[in-house]
Amino acid sequence: MEQLLVDVRVARRIDASPERVxxxxxxxxxxxxxxxxxxxxxxxxAEIDPRLRGRYCLVDRREGTDVEHRGEYLALDRxxxxxxxxxxxxxxxxxxxxxxxxxxxxxxxxxxxxxxxxPAEWAERAREGWAGILDGLAATTE
Numbered sequence: 001m002e003q004l005l006v007d008v009r010v011a012r013r014i015d016a017s018p019e020r021v022x023x024x025x026x027x028x029x030x031x032x033x034x035x036x037x038x039x040x041x042x043x044x045x046a047e048i049d050p051r052l053r054g055r056y057c058l059v060d061r062r063e064g065t066d067v068e069h070r071g072e073y074l075a076l077d078r079x080x081x082x083x084x085x086x087x088x089x090x091x092x093x094x095x096x097x098x099x100x101x102x103x104x105x106x107x108x109x110x111x112x113x114x115x116x117x118x119p120a121e122w123a124e125r126a127r128e129g130w131a132g133i134l135d136g137l138a139a140t141t142e
Contacts, residue, residue: 003119003120004119004120005116005117005118005119005120006116006117006118006119006120006123007114007115007116007117007118008114008115008116008118008123008126008127008130009112009113009114010112010113010127010130010131010134011110011111011112011113012110012111012131012134012135012137012138013105013108013109013110013111014108014109014110014111014134014137014138014141014142015107015108015138015142016108016109016138016141016142017079017104017107017108017109018079018080018102018103018104018109019078019079020141021079021102021109021111021137021141022078022079022080022082022102023078023079024137024140024141025082025100025137026048026050026076026082027048027050028046028047028048029046030140030141031046031048031056031058032046032058033136033139033140034133034135034136034137034139034140035058035069035133035136035137036058036060036067036069036133037060037136038060038062040062040063041060041061041062041067042060042061043058043059043060043061044059044060044061044066045057045058045059046058046059049073050073050076051073051076052073052074052075052076053072053073053074054072054073055070055071055072055073056069056070056071056072056073056084057069057070065090066089067088067089067090068088068089068090069086069087069088069089070086070087070088070089071084071085071086071087071095071098072084072085074097075099079102079109080101080102080103081099081100081101081102082099082100082102083097083098083099083100084097084098085097085098086098086115094118094119096115096116096117096118097115097116097117098113098114098115099113099114099115100112100113101113101114111134111137113130113133113134115130
């Protein structure tokens with residue numbers, strides 16, 4: 001039986017310039033505050049090589065277990081678009097793709113994040129996770 005795959009989209013307006021929003025994704029010190037950070041976890045590593053084909057690895061320690069988030073930058077078009085591959089240790093072997101589109105909106109920016117393809121049964125959890133990350137991004141950049 002073939003598995004149904006979907007893309008998950010999350011959008012948010014952030015009261016920060018598109019440049020500031022874009023740069024936060026690529027700066028380890030800012031990224032460790034919102035990117036894959038969980039309320040009960042501890043971000044123990046944030047390594048980012050912010051160039052095309054550069055790699056990232058963020059590790060969140062959750063109840064004594066290290067969860068790695070890894071990938072490679074596939075497109076960097078400052079300040080409009082950022083695309084990277086995405087894989088999480090311990091959850092699945094599937095690599096997905098994340099695209100972040102940033103559009104100026106007054107003094108701020110409208111962000112649309114698309115992640116996929118994902119198994120349909122993961123969609124709601126992924127949507128909630130990415131919404132939390134965008135909330136953290138807003139708190140970090142505004």
